[in-house]
Amino acid sequence: MVLEFEKGIHEIEEKIKALKEKDKFPDFDKQLELLESKYHAEIEKVYSELNPWKITQIARHLDRPTFLDYINMIGTDFVEIHGDRNIGDDQAMITGMMKIDEEKFFIIGQQKGKTMEEAKKRNFGMPNPEGYKKALRVMKMADKFNRPILTFINTQGAFPGIEAEERGQGEAIARNLREMAKLRVPVVATVIGEGGSGGALGIGVANMVFMLKYSVYSVISPEGCASILWRDSTKASEAAKALKITADDLLKLGLIDGIIDEPLGAAHRYPEQTAQNLKNKLLETTKELARMSRNKLMDRRIDKFLNMGKFSEKPLK
Amino acid sequence: MFRKKKEKVELVEKKSQGLWRKCEKCEQIIYNQEWEQRYRVCPNCNYHFRLTAMERIQLLIDPMTFEEQDREIYPVDALSFKYLDTTYKEKLKEAQEKTGQNDGIIIGKGNIYEYPIEIGVMDFEFLGGSMGSVVGEKIKKAVFYAIKYKIPLVLVATSGGARMQEGMLSLMQMAKTSAAVAKLEQYKLPFIMILTNPTTGGVSASFAMLGDIIMAEPGALVGFAGPRVIEQTIKQKLPAGFQSSEFQLEHGFVDMIVERKNLKQTLFNILDYLYDW
Numbered sequence: 184m185v186l187e188f189e190k191g192i193h194e195i196e197e198k199i200k201a202l203k204e205k206d207k208f209p210d211f212d213k214q215l216e217l218l219e220s221k222y223h224a225e226i227e228k229v230y231s232e233l234n235p236w237k238i239t240q241i242a243r244h245l246d247r248p249t250f251l252d253y254i255n256m257i258g259t260d261f262v263e264i265h266g267d268r269n270i271g272d273d274q275a276m277i278t279g280m281m282k283i284d285e286e287k288f289f290i291i292g293q294q295k296g297k298t299m300e301e302a303k304k305r306n307f308g309m310p311n312p313e314g315y316k317k318a319l320r321v322m323k324m325a326d327k328f329n330r331p332i333l334t335f336i337n338t339q340g341a342f343p344g345i346e347a348e349e350r351g352q353g354e355a356i357a358r359n360l361r362e363m364a365k366l367r368v369p370v371v372a373t374v375i376g377e378g379g380s381g382g383a384l385g386i387g388v389a390n391m392v393f394m395l396k397y398s399v400y401s402v403i404s405p406e407g408c409a410s411i412l413w414r415d416s417t418k419a420s421e422a423a424k425a426l427k428i429t430a431d432d433l434l435k436l437g438l439i440d441g442i443i444d445e446p447l448g449a450a451h452r453y454p455e456q457t458a459q460n461l462k463n464k465l466l467e468t469t470k471e472l473a474r475m476s477r478n479k480l481m482d483r484r485i486d487k488f489l490n491m492g493k494f495s496e497k498p499l500k
Numbered sequence: 501m502f503r504k505k506k507e508k509v510e511l512v513e514k515k516s517q518g519l520w521r522k523c524e525k526c527e528q529i530i531y532n533q534e535w536e537q538r539y540r541v542c543p544n545c546n547y548h549f550r551l552t553a554m555e556r557i558q559l560l561i562d563p564m565t566f567e568e569q570d571r572e573i574y575p576v577d578a579l580s581f582k583y584l585d586t587t588y589k590e591k592l593k594e595a596q597e598k599t600g601q602n603d604g605i606i607i608g609k610g611n612i613y614e615y616p617i618e619i620g621v622m623d624f625e626f627l628g629g630s631m632g633s634v635v636g637e638k639i640k641k642a643v644f645y646a647i648k649y650k651i652p653l654v655l656v657a658t659s660g661g662a663r664m665q666e667g668m669l670s671l672m673q674m675a676k677t678s679a680a681v682a683k684l685e686q687y688k689l690p691f692i693m694i695l696t697n698p699t700t701g702g703v704s705a706s707f708a709m710l711g712d713i714i715m716a717e718p719g720a721l722v723g724f725a726g727p728r729v730i731e732q733t734i735k736q737k738l739p740a741g742f743q744s745s746e747f748q749l750e751h752g753f754v755d756m757i758v759e760r761k762n763l764k765q766t767l768f769n770i771l772d773y774l775y776d777w
């Protein structure tokens with residue numbers, strides 16, 4: 184999959200690949216060097232001209248690392264935990280335990296598929312109520328055994344379907360919001376791709392909320408917002424800008440606690456470096472949070488969310 | 501202590517002009533007088549017409565006992581949100597003029613059959629009852645007042661969802677109001693939710709689904725995803741009555757459906773079970 188605005192980068196990538204497949208010839212090293220410097224210049228140019236809509240497309244890129252990719256890249260000894268003990272085992276929400284450098288964590292995240300087959304199995308990363316209930320069951324277990332929780336957000340949103348409504352999608356998310364607020368262990372959430380609305384927030388009530396540099400987090404998809412407010416879903420680019428959904432914007436608004444860097448060219452091009460940055464941030468942050476008492480972790484988390492919002496004591500001018 | 505007071509509630513903001521009107525739902529001609537006497541419920545099809553926040557308070561709270569709190573919290577256009585040929589700021593001003601309210605909720609303290617409660621009522625007339633920063637902040641304040649005065653909390657929801665023009669600030673009101681409910685739990689004070697038409701989107705996935713007891717008016721639309729979004733996703737028509745309060749009762753997500761004429765009495769009876777004033 185090649186994004187429209189990355190076509191230039193892609194062309195040079197292909198040239199470099201083709202060149203590397205050739206046998207060495209007199210000018211080889213010089214040509215490669217030339218292409219590589221062109222490549223870096225092009226990446227720098229394209230990435231300096233990003234806008235919120237382009238970042239949304241990077242965040243949704245099919246080659247972007249998924250939750251399972253990060254588990255493989257940063258963790259060891261992953262043990263998956265299945266099922267909500269009621270309805271079933273939601274494949275869009277993966278839960279389990281893993282170690283990062285011997286530190287033990289409970290982990291929860293939405294899984295989008297990379298292939299059509301996996302995407303279907305994972306319901307395109309859109310959980311049903313049982314996914315949120317599975318997540319909550321595992322979070323409560325983490326609380327019981329006093330282990331930190333890491334969540335990885337990557338969803339367009341909670342699934343809008345008949346069964347999802349029959350089984351109480353709203354109630355499941357609402358319950359998670361309240362119960363996550365009350366957890367007495369460190370909770371760190373990271374938006375790794377797309378943070379879509381209540382379906383994302385349902386695993387997002389954390390002591391620290393981070394976003395990867397080229398991820399987005401939004402109350403409604405830019406397309407959805409455009410079709411309602413602009414009455415034209417092709418105005419998604421304008422909506423993406425207006426909604427302030429990038430990591431930079433949300434940090435400025437005080438709604439997230441930090442940005443985890445991705446190399447220019449983003450995680451779909453540099454998964455290992457991105458994973459390393461993610462790993463460092465998660466270890467550093469959980470270590471810091473572990474110094475707080477159990478009650479303080481809860482109180483701080485509740486207070487943080489109670490203070491979110493912008494309003495005034497004076498009327499609009 | 502079961503009080504059966506038959507009191508006559510007059511909804512002050514008379515909406516009746518002329519002798520009769522057409523029901524929005526069944527399109528029958530109904531007499532305004534009868535419609536008003538039934539607290540704006542169609543005598544033919546039982547359709548519960550929308551009430552403004554103030555009308556709802558008149559319905560539930562003893563006359564002359566309501567004291568509004570924190571009226572002076574105003575919305576701001578924090579994102580400088582522009583769309584088509586308008587701005588969020590313009591839309592806010594229009595809504596303020598239309599409703600006489602600063603934003604989409606009124607909170608205050610008042611009596612129900614002489615016993616004090618904290619109450620917050622959303623208003624659909626204000627930008628579709630959407631939840632932005634002011635709604636979230638006032639719900640938080642209502643929780644804090646309930647804790648301060650050690651009285652039960654009653655919230656009445658009517659909302660199309662999040663206030664898009666506040667972007668992520670509006671999404672975070674879901675976490676904020678739910679965290680406020682978590683705080684209230686620590687004090688063991690009753691929290692009763694009343695769901696009215698419609699209660700959807702972000703509100704239905706936060707505080708509105710967290711009441712100790714959840715009541716709903718008959719025929720209200722209650723659900724998370726909008727019917728149109730679901731139809732687009734699954735590419736089929738939804739069955740009749742999908743996401744109605746009756747549907748939610750059947751699936752175990754509301755405790756009871758209460759006709760508007762019985763709402764105050766039922767609310768009082770439940771509070772009496774949960775709480776000793």
Ligand SMILES: [Zn+2]
Pocket residue numbers: 523524525526527528542543544545546547
């Ligand atoms: Zn009717």
